[in-house]
Amino acid sequence: MANLEVKDLAKSYNGKTKVLKDISFSVKNGDLVSILGPSGCGKTTTLRIIAGLIPATDGQVLVDGEDVGKVPVYKRNFGMVFQSYALFPHMTVFNNVAFGLKMKKMSKSDIQKRVDQILKITGLSKLASRYPKELSGGQQQRVSLARALVVNPQLLLMDEPLSNLDAKLRIKMRSEIRELQQKLKMTVLFVTHDQRECFAISDKVLIMKDGKIDQYDTPENIFHHPSSEYVARFIGYDNFINVDEIINDRQIKSKDLVFLTDENNIQAKVLTIRPENILINSEENPSNNLIDGTITSLEYLGQSFKYKVSTSLGYFTVEESRKSMRSSGDKVQLYLPSKHLHPLSR
Ligand SMILES: Nc1ncnc2c1ncn2[C@@H]1O[C@H](COP(=O)(O)OP(=O)(O)OP(=O)(O)O)[C@@H](O)[C@H]1O
Ligand SMILES: [Mg+2]
Structure with missing residues (x-):
């Protein structure tokens, strides 16, 4: 896993109003950082720029000190988990998870080994031959996580991965993600608009307002010392x-x-x-x-x-x-x- 540094990121779609302004922050190797903010504040845009899915209008994304701006998305070794799990419906759990490795032309026996290992870590071994439609929401979410992890990503990007789950399962899955993140010492950027969720699992929380960072600190510091009325209202x-x-x-x-x-x-x-x-x-x-x-x-x-x-x-x-x-x-x-x-x- 790696250190991530984002410097002076700005973004406007179609040259119109800026949806991101002066976004600068860094994520330490092995930390889980949440981006928290209301709908439309620019969370997904930030994540998509880091992933390389859309270009920034200005600024840099550095991974272990190296500017990845010109590295195409398939060459950035990042794992991504989205709100809609985006599983392939016609593939079994095993093949969904193996997909990224096949694209990398890994040998069949290595794929088998690596996928088995990840399915075990994510508690999916018994479901390997099922199809997505035969799984519960939480299980599908886990497959999506397994698929992101299988390539051994330098950085894991998650955009509201729990929003399709009911309240109870959400809480269970968020602790599973936190446990796994700590066990594998992953560097994770996790987008949510749920305050409790992000305070529960994060090393640091980045609070966004209208395309800007309002506060970036540990959950404890934000909780006890909100930097503005906006942050204070947002956290209760x-x-x-x-x-x-x-x-x-x-x-x-x-x-x-x-x-x-x-x-x-x-x-x-x-x-x-x-x-x-x-x-x-x-x-x-x-x-x-x-x-x-x-x-x-x-x-x-x-x-x-x-x-x-x-x-x-x-x-x-x-x-x-x-x-x-x-x-x-x-x-x-x-x-x-x-x-x-x-x-x-x-
Ligand atoms: N492709 C696009 N073209 C033009 N404007 C866009 C595009 N995508 C997003 N926007 C605008 O950019 C702003 C930030 O959007 P973004 O999706 O990053 O918000 P978000 O914080 O992820 O919100 P949510 O919590 O609803 O997912 C919004 O005002 C949105 O309307
Ligand atoms: Mg979003």
Whole structure:
């Protein structure tokens, strides 16, 4: 497997508006990096340029330091898995997986050995003589993965590979992919628009917005330190407080309320906090970061309750695990602990 480096990539289709701008990032050998972003932000375009399926308008793709811009797609030793598994319907599982090796004119006995090995790794040995239509969605997805892996790719590119699976199977397959990736020490670029999915399996996450990178970091850092309101909203921060005045680097004012933060807020435009980090009627008797409000609606989430609370700063969403449910109309006091209140500068 290899290191991937993408430098200043730009793309416009038919010379029109730019769908990719200044895309630069690198993926370390053996890492799984997810590209996360809403529909139309340019995820597939980025992946297709790296694969060599479409040309970039500008920029470079380097594999182990070498520019692959002029290397045609069939000579780039990359594995690809797409949303539609694109299996050959008239070929058995074995032949689907063997296809890439036959194209490389590998000997029959070597093909047999290599395919057997990959079918074993992907748990498909018993299904080798079946046809795609005789397989479940998850099994087809695995064949598609096996076919990508069989050529021993330097880099594995996956474009929403799990989107055709139901929720339960998706979760199972994503851990299988992660396990396999770690076992084989693969370098993987994985496109998804599912936040939980990418946080669960990635070494790093690249968040895209309108053809640009908004944040590229580890899941932990993104989760605790989103770089913008866009990223924060995308990963489940529901509450935003406008900064009207910066009092000092740990204190801001919104309307007539003062909030303390643990992080430096000197450039803050908004503060944000996750629904599960807000406390209702806290028994700690805090003296700051409090807002009075009224519960206006509630939702049962199984493990917890979700409340919408109306306050002088607008609505807050609060998630609370508690045996008994609060009621609509209840007067409550919200406590926003300073350690969970993150300043955002954009
Ligand atoms: N062949 C094409 N010609 C013109 N515009 C295109 C073409 N392919 C994609 N686009 C446009 O480029 C932008 C990015 O598309 P892309 O397919 O990369 O998005 P995406 O992030 O993969 O979205 P999704 O999550 O829906 O798959 C979109 O605005 C899309 O309409
Ligand atoms: Mg796409």
